[in-house]
Amino acid sequence: MEKVIHKEYILEGICCGNCAAKIEKSIKALHGIVSADLDFITQTLCISFKIDADTTSIMGQIREIIKCNDANVVIREKMQLAEGKKEIYLQGLCCTVCAGKIESRIKKLNGVKYVSVDTISQKMTIETDNEHQLPGILRQASEIIQEVEPDIQISYTTDPLKNDNKKCCQKVFLKKSFLAAGTILYVINMSLQFTQAVSFSVFLISYLLIGGEVILRALRNISKGHIFDENFLMAIATIGAFAIGEYPEGVAVMLFYQIGEGFQRLAVSRSKKNIASLMNLRPDFVNLKINNSIQKVSPEEVAVGDSILVKPGERIPMDGRITNGISSLDLSALTGESLPRDVKSGDEVMSGAINKSGLLTVEVSKEFGESTVSKILSLVENASSKKAPTENFITTFARYYTPVVTVAAVVLAIIPPLIWAGESFNIWLYRALAFLVVSCPCALVISVPLTFFGGIGGASRNGVLVKGSNYLEGLNHIDTIIMDKTGTVTKGVFSVHSIIAQNGFSEQDILYYASCAEKYSNHPIAESIIRAFGKTIDTAQIVAHEDIAGYGVKASIDGKTVYLGNSKLMKMYAIPYRPVYDVTGITIYLAVDKKFAGSILIKDEIKPDSRKTIQGLKTLGVRKTVMLTGDTKASGEAIAKEIGMDAVYTELLPQQKVEIFEVLEKERQGNGKIVFVGDGVNDAPVLARADIGIAMGAMGSDAAIEAADIVLMTDEPFKIVSAIRIAKRTQAIVWQNIIFAVVIKIVLLIFAAVGMATMWEAVFGDVGVTVLAVLNAMRAVRTGSMMEMQ
Structure with a gap:
């Protein structure tokens, strides 16, 4: 893999999707650039430089490219500050x-x-x-x-x-003042009867006041070789209207274009705010306990080990452990869980959760920069830099579409009067001008990435963190889903499922002897037995203890010799025992003084929503579901059958999971995606290899966040189904906007060409369609909330 240097820049003031696409294309063509992604919604430019590239020289070229396309844009590096x-x-x-x-x-x-x-x-x-x-x-x-x-x-x-910024405020005020003055002059001129010369002069002054900025931008861009943008199209159309004597329409088109652009900017701004409000998790302050006093400070001022106070109704500002207090937490903004979760002293808590009732004292376990909230905000903020194929297609489409329709407008203005005798040049020129106004592709260039951005925000609201719109779109085309068993399909926590007592021993006797025998073991199975016993173990009663590798434990407890282990241990000491056959669990046998006492069945429980998840995946069109496990063949097949898996591979070592993945990759149909779902730590190699890697409930794991493409905030596999539904709804809104914009524009282009549409309809075809498409795109933000209700 080629070594690269990654840098991020903020392009303040960029709001034109067309300009963003041109800038991105030009930067990608520079020598020394590996990749470049410019997202005009978040105003973020992500660049990967070759390791030996002259970044200073390249940045000079990039600044020139940006200046050529939009001189008002200010570029600044998103600083990655050194530690400390x-x-x-x-x-x-x-x-x-x-x-x-x-x-x-x-x-x-x-x-x-x-x-x-x-x-x-x-x-x-x-x-x-x-x-x-x-x-x-x-x-x-x-x-x-x-x-x-x-x-x-x-x-x-x-x-x-x-x-x-004062300059910015002054500029906006000046623009609004010019627009207001130009509008007043236009209304006065339309209301009163002036001489032709006076009327023309007033129309010209109002036109320059309203559209002077657009004309200047168009001229500046032309001088830099960038012709085909909305400024050029509006300038040519309105100047052409003046040239053929349609002064009122020339001014009106520019006026409504400016008003429409204002509404468009407002709609985009509102959409950004709606998305940001979904992830409004960042705390404004922290109640820090210093000696016997409470001080309000910024989260950055709190260190690991500090104690903070979280009052009822407040959001937990930092990850940590409760040292005092009992309460219930609202985790809906983090995980999508609708029901509150009860917590007490000793429990770990995540930043971003809302404290519903009791007063909590929390010992901070992570600095704010490493907390759950920071990780979530970082993931959502950077998600839009990885563009979906549909976004890339629209960007490419717009690059060729605008020049084509501009040439078509020129042909429309010139050819018909030359072919058909008696046809007025002015009429066809007017039609061509209306044709030009309609042609701007802003509705597509703005609404499509905004929809994906909204979908990612909605998914975050539902506890699904998606690293890029390309992964969100990829969820629409899944062929095979591969799941790890432990921690994904099952809970990954061993527990005592049942106890069978024999020969006069009670279940409590069996748990007592087994707990004492396992007292010095840290194996998950031993921990589950001790947890089931639930009482304090008197170690003074344990005189001798011997681990027998591969068999079990032999110990002296209360003066009695206890044997605890598998069937091989019973056979080793010739103890008659009653075998238990349950392929879904692990059976532990117990004997006291070589007298068989009974057995304990240990199980890793299947998650309650695992079966529902597999059914939901099949309903959504997933062709094949596969489970991978290191368990025995009998155990793995039993679990796979119980939850409805299509196939299962058992007795696998970690490295063998990659080999199985490669086999399944060859079996996929068409261009369908292969998704791997795992716990994000041991499964990191497969997560990285999959088309889409999903990590389960792994926000605490840096390895999971690094390797996975999608991170689920909880251990519920059904979140995968929710993620696919969100992806499908987002995709539907994307195509609604594409079809709506294309159909309206084609119809209006035809109407303009045959003289059935004036410039008024043309303005709607440009700005009006864009505003409507952006408003529709805002529906994607609510996708997560709708999934919660389903």
């Missing part, structure tokens, strides 16, 4: 004297290696000698900042200047 280093945004810091005081005082703190306060960017960079000191130093730094300048607002996550 943090950037803090200080909104409201404008006094250089105050900044100097803050910087000077923070420099004096123990453990601070470097600090810099910048009043221009309103940002402070702080670096510590030891990364573990960072939370405490940040806490002290926050106190210093608030003491020097109480009005400063501290942000650890996003640049507050992004939304409060």
